[in-house]
Amino acid sequence: MADSDTPTPKYKRVMLKISGEALMGDQGFGLHPPTVERIAQEVKSVHDLGVEICMVIGGGNVFRGLQGSAQGMERTTADYMGMLATVMNALAMQSALEGLGVFTRVISAITMNEVAEPYIRRRAVRHLEKKRVCIFAGGTGNPYFTTDTAAALRANEMACEAIFMGKNGVDGIYDKDPKQHADAKRYDKVTYDEVLQKNLKVMDASAIALARDNNLPIIVFSLDEPGGFRGILSGQGTSTTVHGS
Template identity: 55%
Template sequence: MFRRILLKLSGESLMGDRDYGMDRATIDAIAEEMVDVQTSGVEIAIVVGAGNIYRGMAAAAEGMDRATADYAGMLATVLNALALQDALEDRGAHTRVLSALELKEVAEPYIRRRAIRHLEKGRVVIFAAGTGNPFFTTDTAAALRALEINADAILMAKHGTEGVYADDPRVDPNAVFLPELTHREALERNIRVMDTTALSLCMDNNLPIYVFQLMRGNIRRVLEGERIGTIISTPAKEER
């Protein structure tokens, strides 16, 4: 069903039960599933967030210069990418971290053709440092990189939620679960599955998004076509 996917991991998904930072057991479990999926022949790219370490927008709200705060957040994604790379390589998966910021001692520079070549050679590619520009989220980085590498879909593995709801289920316990909706509906209803820039990019290029809870086995279940979580796509009649 899928030849190449981009997995978007939130920084929070690496925390496990902690309030902050990384949980090695959780990262190991994610890596094990990545290796399992890769053996099925699917090419895997990953964009990881930094919410477990640093949030640029939160720092900006407290008075820090927004651009500086965003750059700090980009560096935090590199920390997560290196931890994930280490766990993957411990399990025999050849992995490359490609950074949008130049950090040549620890990561390769992001070059689109190089990323595609790594994927074709069966390597897991982790995109770090977002887009390399302030004022853009890692969601936008995920949409951009997915389009650049011609991924078939974005898989958004969420921490603590099984998909998309009409309202925030943490606030409204009776919030309606939405098993599927279109990109346009998500934008018009202001459903915060990802930021509007990222969602618009996906809509304009008809890139489907699968949103599901990060639990052992769920990534493979999505790739095998099982209907779990929420699917965001654009029907053929709406395509431009």
């Protein structure tokens, strides 16, 4: 039995989207194991509330397709390399979560049976019902689509009730970069259309449109605050919600 101090989560099944850079810590690239462990602790704290959790992790800490393309690499090849980077990050997070006693499955859009399950929607739903964390790797399996779009796609397929965007250094959506502008103002709530019209840097346009078309709320919060994910899920702390009009 949960004690009276245990917060009641607002959602039963959620998608957590984090960038690959979130796993770097203070390093300029790669994985920082203590940071991976800290984020895994955040996920576990929410899992302990009985919430079913999907995850998508970017690959920018290892390789970013757009940057590779900008340097002369053929775009589809660069994007596939970025997808492989997300698998590496997913395996690292799986290892950290299972070290904390949280059963986890890495489910890849690119077939690699030795290290991850192939994506089969009904099987993934069953994992969630069995309270396993599902980490969706390999993006959508297609070039020209970002991991933001993969998160929105899988969240809809898994019938998630919201997408939680864990950010580094910011606790929501601002009208301009708060790191560069002291007068930047944070939105408490903003509509999908406003995000697109004002070009607010939340997710790419395809992901926002997919969330809007399926009325899937997006909650943007800071990953830096210990207990932040659990608090935001329970309606506490600072965040921005993207919603319908």
